[in-house]
Amino acid sequence: MLRALRIYSAVMLLLIIVAFPLYWMALTSFKPQTEVFRTPPTFLPETWTLRHYAELFWLTDFGLLFLNSLKVCLLSTGLALIVGSLGAYALARFRVPGKESYGRLVLIAYMFPGALLIIPLMLLFRQLGLTNSHLGLSLAYLTFSVPFVMWVMRDFFASVPVDLEEAALIDGATRLGALWDVVLPQAVPGLIATGIFAFLFAWNEYLFALILISDEGLRTLPPGMMRFVSTTDTNWGLIMAASTLATLPMAIAFGLVQRYLVTGLGAGGVKG
Amino acid sequence: MASDEAPLTDAPKPRVRGEGTAAAAASRGGLLSALRDRHLGLVLLAPSALTFLMLLVFPLGYGIYTSFLQRHVLEPEGIWVGLDNYAWLLGNADFWRSLLISSFWAGATVGLQIILGTAVALLLHQPFKGRSVVRGLVLFPYMMPVVSVVLIWMLLYNALYGVVNWLLVQAGIIGTPIAWLSQPASAFWAVVFVGVWKYFPFVVVIVLARLQVISQDLYEAARIDGASAWARFVDITLPQLRDVLLVVALLRTIFMFNNFEIVFLLTGGGPLQATMTLPIMVYEQAFGVYELGRGSAIAVVMFVILIAVMSVYFTFLRKEND
Amino acid sequence: MAGVHIERLHKEFHSTGSSAVHALDDLTLDIADGEFISLVGPSGCGKSTALRIIAGLETPTSGRILFDGRDITALEPRDRNIAMVFQSYALYPHMSVRQNLEYGLKKRGVPSAERARAVASIAAMLQIEPMLDRRPRQLSGGQRQRVALGRALIRDPEVFLLDEPLSNLDAKLRVHMRAELGALHQKLKTTMIYVTHDQLEAMTLSDRIVVMNHGVMQQVGTPEEIYSRPANRFVAEFIGTPSMNMIEGEISTEGDTAHFAAPGLHLKLPKAPAFRGRATLGIRPEDIALVEPEAPGAILAQVTVSELAGAERYHFVTMGASPVILRTPATTMLRPGESIALALNPQHLHLFAGVGEDAAAMR
Numbered sequence: 026m027l028r029a030l031r032i033y034s035a036v037m038l039l040l041i042i043v044a045f046p047l048y049w050m051a052l053t054s055f056k057p058q059t060e061v062f063r064t065p066p067t068f069l070p071e072t073w074t075l076r077h078y079a080e081l082f083w084l085t086d087f088g089l090l091f092l093n094s095l096k097v098c099l100l101s102t103g104l105a106l107i108v109g110s111l112g113a114y115a116l117a118r119f120r121v122p123g124k125e126s127y128g129r130l131v132l133i134a135y136m137f138p139g140a141l142l143i144i145p146l147m148l149l150f151r152q153l154g155l156t157n158s159h160l161g162l163s164l165a166y167l168t169f170s171v172p173f174v175m176w177v178m179r180d181f182f183a184s185v186p187v188d189l190e191e192a193a194l195i196d197g198a199t200r201l202g203a204l205w206d207v208v209l210p211q212a213v214p215g216l217i218a219t220g221i222f223a224f225l226f227a228w229n230e231y232l233f234a235l236i237l238i239s240d241e242g243l244r245t246l247p248p249g250m251m252r253f254v255s256t257t258d259t260n261w262g263l264i265m266a267a268s269t270l271a272t273l274p275m276a277i278a279f280g281l282v283q284r285y286l287v288t289g290l291g292a293g294g295v296k297g
Numbered sequence: 298m299a300s301d302e303a304p305l306t307d308a309p310k311p312r313v314r315g316e317g318t319a320a321a322a323a324s325r326g327g328l329l330s331a332l333r334d335r336h337l338g339l340v341l342l343a344p345s346a347l348t349f350l351m352l353l354v355f356p357l358g359y360g361i362y363t364s365f366l367q368r369h370v371l372e373p374e375g376i377w378v379g380l381d382n383y384a385w386l387l388g389n390a391d392f393w394r395s396l397l398i399s400s401f402w403a404g405a406t407v408g409l410q411i412i413l414g415t416a417v418a419l420l421l422h423q424p425f426k427g428r429s430v431v432r433g434l435v436l437f438p439y440m441m442p443v444v445s446v447v448l449i450w451m452l453l454y455n456a457l458y459g460v461v462n463w464l465l466v467q468a469g470i471i472g473t474p475i476a477w478l479s480q481p482a483s484a485f486w487a488v489v490f491v492g493v494w495k496y497f498p499f500v501v502v503i504v505l506a507r508l509q510v511i512s513q514d515l516y517e518a519a520r521i522d523g524a525s526a527w528a529r530f531v532d533i534t535l536p537q538l539r540d541v542l543l544v545v546a547l548l549r550t551i552f553m554f555n556n557f558e559i560v561f562l563l564t565g566g567g568p569l570q571a572t573m574t575l576p577i578m579v580y581e582q583a584f585g586v587y588e589l590g591r592g593s594a595i596a597v598v599m600f601v602i603l604i605a606v607m608s609v610y611f612t613f614l615r616k617e618n619d
Numbered sequence: 620m621a622g623v624h625i626e627r628l629h630k631e632f633h634s635t636g637s638s639a640v641h642a643l644d645d646l647t648l649d650i651a652d653g654e655f656i657s658l659v660g661p662s663g664c665g666k667s668t669a670l671r672i673i674a675g676l677e678t679p680t681s682g683r684i685l686f687d688g689r690d691i692t693a694l695e696p697r698d699r700n701i702a703m704v705f706q707s708y709a710l711y712p713h714m715s716v717r718q719n720l721e722y723g724l725k726k727r728g729v730p731s732a733e734r735a736r737a738v739a740s741i742a743a744m745l746q747i748e749p750m751l752d753r754r755p756r757q758l759s760g761g762q763r764q765r766v767a768l769g770r771a772l773i774r775d776p777e778v779f780l781l782d783e784p785l786s787n788l789d790a791k792l793r794v795h796m797r798a799e800l801g802a803l804h805q806k807l808k809t810t811m812i813y814v815t816h817d818q819l820e821a822m823t824l825s826d827r828i829v830v831m832n833h834g835v836m837q838q839v840g841t842p843e844e845i846y847s848r849p850a851n852r853f854v855a856e857f858i859g860t861p862s863m864n865m866i867e868g869e870i871s872t873e874g875d876t877a878h879f880a881a882p883g884l885h886l887k888l889p890k891a892p893a894f895r896g897r898a899t900l901g902i903r904p905e906d907i908a909l910v911e912p913e914a915p916g917a918i919l920a921q922v923t924v925s926e927l928a929g930a931e932r933y934h935f936v937t938m939g940a941s942p943v944i945l946r947t948p949a950t951t952m953l954r955p956g957e958s959i960a961l962a963l964n965p966q967h968l969h970l971f972a973g974v975g976e977d978a979a980a981m982r
Contacts, residue, residue, distance in 0.1 A: 043434060044434060047441075049453060049460060050448075050449045066458065112341065112342050115339075115341035115342045119338025121338040121342060127342070129611065130349065133603075136551050136552070136607065138576065138599060139555075139557060139576075140557050140576035140596060141360065141599055142360070144589055144592055145360040148359065148363070167352055188705045188709035192705060194695070195674060196697075196723035197723055206722070210713040225440055229440075231444060232557055246442070247443070247444040250444050250445075251444055251562060254451070264452075275440045279436075
């Protein structure tokens with residue numbers, strides 16, 4: 026009994042630490058502007074309002090930022106999954122010369138700090154006309170998502186029994202046919218998990234988005250939201266509404282596929 | 298010959314199939330099919346290799362090259378200045394200060410993340426109702442956009458109407474509200490707290506995964522031997538976690554040392570450079586005052602540090618595998 | 620259907636830094652059309668490597684394989700018209716039983732009406748019709764085994780390869796499936812190459828058995844030949860449960876009669892072998908009889924322990940200085956420590972020149 030009580034009080038404390046800031050974010054987004062600044066603060070809104078959400082879409086370019094982010098992140102994730110899983114499969118199944126050093130390079134790449142790459146990337150992309158381009162930003166995101174996909178999917182592919190592929194070869198499939206018919210269907214949970222992570226990394230990224238895109242119409246969510254702090258005269262209700270909506274993709278991913286996510290996190294250890 | 302029992306002669310053969318047999322053939326045989334396999338392997342690796350080459354290796358080389366240039370608004374193409382940027386760096390007190398702040402920042406956040414993360418993992422390893430929901434919820438800070446996290450904490454830390462100040466004043470811990478992010482004394486720890494809050498779930502996940510594979514037999518054996526709960530923790534859990542904690546600490550150190558966004562967005566490196574970490578200094582040099590050469594030189598120093606820590610990591614991994 | 624000719628097959632593995640390991644050393648073998656042949660031996664003896672080379676999953680270092688005179692060594696697995704049953708069954712987990720069965724036909728472009736007919740007839744033959752729409756993980760071990768067989772049978776292959784197909788089943792089911800497999804071969808008369816570490820499976824199913832060790836073929840012959848005339852000590856000990864008793868000693872001659880002498884044991888041999896010196900005497904547990912101590916040539920022994928194994932009993936005794944197992948009906952009771960007298964059946968003595976597992980049989 027006492028033990029249960031101790032566990033539950035510890036869990037409560039944990040929930041307060043983790044969830045209170047999130048609760049405060051959502052709460053503030055539903056409070057009228059006057060109530061946000063009130064002291065003592067209200068822990069439940071006295072007046073509920075959706076006004077900030079309406080303003081977000083009518084008065085700011087939030088919708089455009091959101092769509093831009095969505096476009097860049099989907100493109101980048103799709104590319105990373107294709108390029109990364111082909112490489113991961115090769116690393117898991119084929120013995121090619123230099124494979125081990127290549128695997129190590131992948132890990133180093135996966136640790137590469139953005140601050141290290143941003144200067145040369147900016148200079149190169151400017152030369153290639155890839156600045157102020159959603160394609161360019163998607164490519165920049167491959168610098169972390171391809172190593173990540175390769176790192177996680179390599180273990181995933183290695184865990185698919187070789188017997189299955191061999192059975193397919195004997196049944197008349199080619200190597201690529203066996204990959205497509207037999208291995209990929211087994212790897213779907215892994216692809217979903219890594220895909221979600223790759224998407225969220227891109228969704229959350231700030232520095233590349235800030236430097237590589239300066240055109241207002243092309244800007245993505247993270248730098249766009251930071252600008253709200255100055256351009257909206259620190260309208261916290263509005264800013265918290267934006268923060269809440271920006272967190273939505275992650276919350277949806279959690280609701281749908283929490284099981285896969287934990288798999289993905291556990292499998293590779295994750296960038297952050 | 299009347300026995301139907303399992304044969305005495307041997308156990309089912311072990312199957313070592315890590316590499317794949319066709320792959321194995323590729324390195325051993327010299328025949329056509331083996332060659333085709335090897336080629337297919339290379340073909341499948343090509344797109345990722347191209348990605349690394351174009352987006353990592355070449356930019357890295359270009360960054361190192363840029364660190365030998367004086368390159369700013371007046372010299373957009375850059376002129377070769379050799380080691381001048383490095384000389385400037387080594388003679389610059391701000392650089393050494395940033396290096397120190399970065400190290401403190403990484404040390405403090407990683408240390409606290411490990412402690413908090415391990416404690417939470419141990420808690421979430423206990424059976425209780427609603428455990429899987431809590432396990433999911435704990436990941437939220439980690440998976441959230443950095444920008445949302447930063448904005449939330451800006452509001453919470455606000456000097457006038459921030460709820461942190463209000464709670465602390467109510468509790469009698471502080472007399473008057475504090476502008477947490479704009480005073481040199483408090484800014485560093487305020488930022489560290491956010492860094493810990495956002496990233497400790499990483500430690501929770503990894504440690505929890507390790508806890509789940511510790512054999513229950515060990516605990517039962519210890520219990521039979523009369524070990525107390527504390528003794529079981531110290532003698533079984535901690536030694537089993539030692540390796541994974543070491544790996545996590547290394548990884549987190551790399552990530553936190555290189556972390557740009559949390560600190561930059563909360564304080565911009567201020568106040569009075571109290572939170573000026575190396576990544577922010579790179580940013581300031583390259584995009585604030587547009588000294589691309591100097592910015593690159595700092596980035597190269599960061600890269601050297603990264604490689605040093607990574608080689609510790611690889612040495613450790615190799616020792617593990619042996 | 621096809622006969623298989625295997626010619627001087629070599630397979631070397633190079634593990635990094637060390638010298639080559641011969642997984643398969645100069646294997647030459649002719650398998651008749653419609654024959655059921657087993658490759659048997661302990662782990663790492665090369666039997667699986669041989670099978671995988673025949674399947675095309677592994678490339679030989681040298682040597683050739685011919686199906687009915689056609690050299691297929693360089694062909695891809697898909698071009699060999701073989702089928703294989705894996706130890707793990709290797710059923711595609713994401714496909715239904717039906718899809719598993721027809722995958723091979725689909726890959727070969729068989730139209731769907733024809734596929735459906737083939738699936739129906741195979742399913743009827745293996746009695747798996749009710750399971751056609753289930754996934755492999757919803758099946759029991761025995762059912763999976765049948766599906767794996769069905770997937771191999773459906774294509775009517777020239778050569779049927781089986782890699783330890785029964786070893787994942789529990790003991791009872793294994794005996795049952797073994798019988799079914801035998802019946803299946805009787806019916807289909809397809810060439811079957813069967814790899815197992817279980818000598819009993821090999822004995823019961825095969826037309827001929829190939830015993831292998833360390834990548835080298837030790838003996839090939841019918842089960843009767845292998846059991847009653849093992850070519851060397853390795854084969855003698857590997858085939859049969861419990862193993863053949865081995866006593867190391869010396870052969871000497873006195874005039875016309877030859878003797879085998881080991882510590883505490885002196886035996887007159889029925890006929891003189893052409894060999895003198897260090898030798899190994901083999902005798903199967905069922906070829907040792909309990910006799911009266913006064914009987915001529917009786918050998919004294921002491922019982923260590925007895926084990927009941929169903930209808931029979933194994934007695935671990937010390938004969939002279941050598942530990943020996945003898946097999947009797949379950950009704951024969953012996954007490955530990957009891958002194959007994961034994962006689963070795965002179966017709967079934969196996970003599971091997973020298974000691975160690977390579978010791979070759981003397982004929």
